Amino acid sequence: MVDVASLSAGTEARRRDAAGPSGPRPRHVLSRRNIFLYGTLIVMAVYYLLPLYVMIVTSLKGMPEIRLGNIFSPPVEITFEPWVKAWATACTGLNCDGLSRGFWNSVRITVPSVLLSIAIASVNGYALANWRFKGADTFFVILIVGAFIPYQVMIYPIVIILREIGIYGTLTGLVIVHSIFGMPILTLLFRNYFTSMPEELFRAARVDGAGFWGIYLRIMLPMSLPIFVVAIILQVTGIWNDFLFGVVYTRPDTYPMTVQLNNIVNSVQGVKEYNVNMAATILTGLVPLIVYFISGKLFVRGIAAGAVKG
Template sequence: MLKARRKWTPARLGIYAFLLTAAAFFLLPLYIMLVTSFKSMDEIRLGNIFALPLHITMEPWRQAWSTACTGVACEGISGGFWNSVAITLPSTVLAIFFGALNGYALTFWRPRGAQILFGILLAGAFIPVQVMMFPLVRVLATLNIFSTLPGIVMVHVIFGMPIMTLLFRNYYLGIPQELFHAARIDGGGFFRIFVQLMLPMSLPMIVVAAIMQVTGVWNDYILGLVFAGREHLPMTAQLNNVINTTTGTRMYNVNMAATILTALLPLAIYFISGRWFVRGIAAGAVKG
């Protein structure tokens, strides 16, 4: 039986061919960006984009980080990196906290009309961002937080709330109700049970939610461009300014280095936390 399973059947060959094609589809652009970022412009002009660099240079990376023009200023994308960090950290922490709180309340306390509220909240996940953008601009302008750091953080928390609530609600559905009832008998209140019991048990789902929220906020362009203001432009917006700068020679190696630097953090988080992500999904992210 073991030998029969190892035979290269047409189905097995087709699966491997599909997997290799899919891997090449995603990895080939990354390879081109990587090798181009280590080449000089003279070498890039030779036209062989697949060739390895003859003389590796780190100058494009230095320029992308500290001297590339992002409009009027030529200070690289380092400022955008710290802006993205300042936006992503509170947006992730607040979205996870409120999403876990909503999921906990909807699962164990079940207030009147909980299903209707949950349905309304999920409906927000299917409304396009562009539809809600103008009303949000008016609301934030009325609150005097438009083009500010609290404003862009609030927008990301609002848009992350539906999926965060769904993840935690489905995760908490797998926790026995008897555990909650025992905590209630022991005198636990709403927030005490949530902080001391539910949150410590939610580590796999917190990792899943963090990966999804960090990736979504870090890679966002349109919301940061509209709501962050000039002082808090995220890294993606500054990357767009670097690539679309029309003054002087187009520096393809600098553009590629800036692109990789922008994508580096979410890639690192995913590779470091990948096994936790799979555990969290298996523990209940797709239940319910």
């Protein structure tokens, strides 16, 4: 029998004697690759962050300081006056209660639109993916084609439809419009996600006796948190940022935040209050920003889950 101790000692000696490379390859921090990679990343980050920096800095300055014209210099006297004014007292048309009115309008538009559109689209996607009814493909194609028709074409007909129904200018009308226009992309999203789920799962549930709603609520829903997060983010940011539908389908007292922001920034009379404008813009953009920060990780995971399985 071979002596185990001497065998391992021999291996040890061989390892020490070896002149060639061994173990992990050394990495140089300042290699050309790293400089190039991080250099590009930093330049891109600065490019996108600089405007935000200018906005924040300007919004914290008083008007005299702004008139000096050094837009990159940090504020000498920090003031929150512009933020308060933008939120509470800035005038748009007849109303002088700032963006607050628009903010609550936007909330009242976004929340029901998001819930309604996602609820309908997820059922749509589920039906298209799992219950292959006759004409499902045709229906799907029509829905997708709908996504490519420019909104401008549909604006006026929808105005007439809403007027005839009697909900033109109300928040309800806008909620319905948002829900309908979210349908193609959301249905596509959900359909692809549900298609990527193993079909045998669906079959097993059918053998177990679950019906259309049973399978949707008890099997599919609990498995699709990632895609719901993606849909919520898409819809919240999309509807919150919408300007076109907001300006067309609402009246001044029901304007969403974006329309109000435009009215503040683009008002022609008086001095241009850059600091108030900047503060108002940041306030308006805050909601999508917060949504991204909170759900960023889930968002990426959801997109990736769809991508890998789809």
